Amino acid sequence: MGAATVRLWDPVVRLFHWSLAGAFLANYFFTEEGESWHRWFGYYAVAWLAIRLLWGFVGTPAARWADFWPTPARLGAHLRALIGGQPYHRLGHSPLGALVMILMMALMLGLGVTGFLMEEVDYFWGADLPLEIHEFCANALMALVGLHIAAALFESYRLRENLPLSMVTGKRRKLSEH
Ligand code: HEM
Ligand code: HEM
Incomplete structure (x- = not known):
């Protein structure tokens, strides 16, 4: 039987994701520190952060903050499932995944702000x-990205479903198929 799929991640979420990933990896590994490509990749990522922030209020259901905001109750339920070896499966971000997502976004904003201070604000020029x-x-952020990718692969293995691919196509398998 072919697996039935649902559209989960809208194009804004997917473009945001790969833009953020691409800009981060480019700046971490390839661009020259502080030079123009480095600055523009950085600002490009920060512009996407602003869009994603708003999209979390007006976007499709799975993109909304309210859908996945990691409240203590949700985190507790996810942690208990994880420790107990039980699957925690939902169509949308998991609580721990969402926590890491928010931390990654905050660190990306920190990169943009400190980069801006170093580069464009005379007062901070040359300051340590x-x-x-x-x-x-x-x-x-690099450490969290490592955790994030490891978690995506681990959950893909446990669910027998290609989660990274879902961030490309936007589709996930229907819940009833598991
Ligand atoms: C995707 C976001 C960014 C990442 C991953 C990133 C990463 C890095 C890294 C790894 C360094 C080397 C730090 C070190 O010396 O140990 C660096 C340096 C630097 N970055 Fe960024 N950066 C980002 C955004 C920005 C932005 C938006 C600006 C400015 C508008 C900026 C300006 C600089 C400057 C001026 C340096 C220091 C160059 C020097 O004097 O050594 N960065 N960045
Ligand atoms: C390299 C830097 C990366 C950063 C900064 C990053 C950041 C993020 C963020 C912020 C989200 C939330 C998306 C949203 O709702 O808007 C997310 C989701 C996701 N990312 Fe990444 N990501 C990166 C790389 C990757 C890579 C390489 C993979 C593939 C192995 C991946 C797989 C996923 C998956 C599968 C989701 C959805 C998780 C879920 O089902 O809840 N990410 N990522």
Whole structure:
């Protein structure tokens, strides 16, 4: 039987995701620190953050903050399931996934703000603190990205479903198929 699918992630969510991932990896590994490509990739990512923030209020159901906001109750339920080895399956972000998502977005904003301070605000030119915070945000975000990718692969294995592909096509398998 062919697996029935539902449209879950709208194009805004998907474009946001791969823009953020691409800009982050480009700046972490490839662009020259502080040069124009580095700055524009950074601002491009921050512009997407603003769009995604608003989209969380007006976008499609699974894109909304209210759908996946990681409240203590939701996090507790997810943690108990994880520790108990039970599957925690829903069509949309899981509570722990959402927590990591929000932390990643905050760190990306931190990169944009400290980059801006270093580069465009004379008062901070040559000061150590913005660079130190910038460096901290970049490395902390890299650690979370590693966790995020590992979790996506681990959950894909447990659910027997290609979750990274769902961020490309927007489709996920119907819940009843599991
Ligand atoms: C995707 C977002 C960004 C990432 C991942 C990122 C990453 C990095 C990393 C890893 C460094 C090296 C830090 C070190 O010296 O240890 C760096 C340096 C720097 N970045 Fe960014 N950055 C981002 C956005 C920005 C933005 C938006 C600006 C400015 C508008 C900016 C300006 C700079 C500057 C001026 C330096 C320091 C160059 C130097 O004096 O060594 N960055 N960035
Ligand atoms: C490299 C930097 C990356 C960053 C900063 C990042 C960030 C994010 C963010 C913010 C979301 C939430 C999307 C939204 O609702 O708007 C998300 C979701 C997701 N990401 Fe990434 N991501 C990155 C790389 C990747 C990669 C390489 C993969 C594939 C292995 C991946 C797989 C996923 C999946 C499957 C989801 C949906 C999770 C779910 O079903 O709840 N991400 N990511």
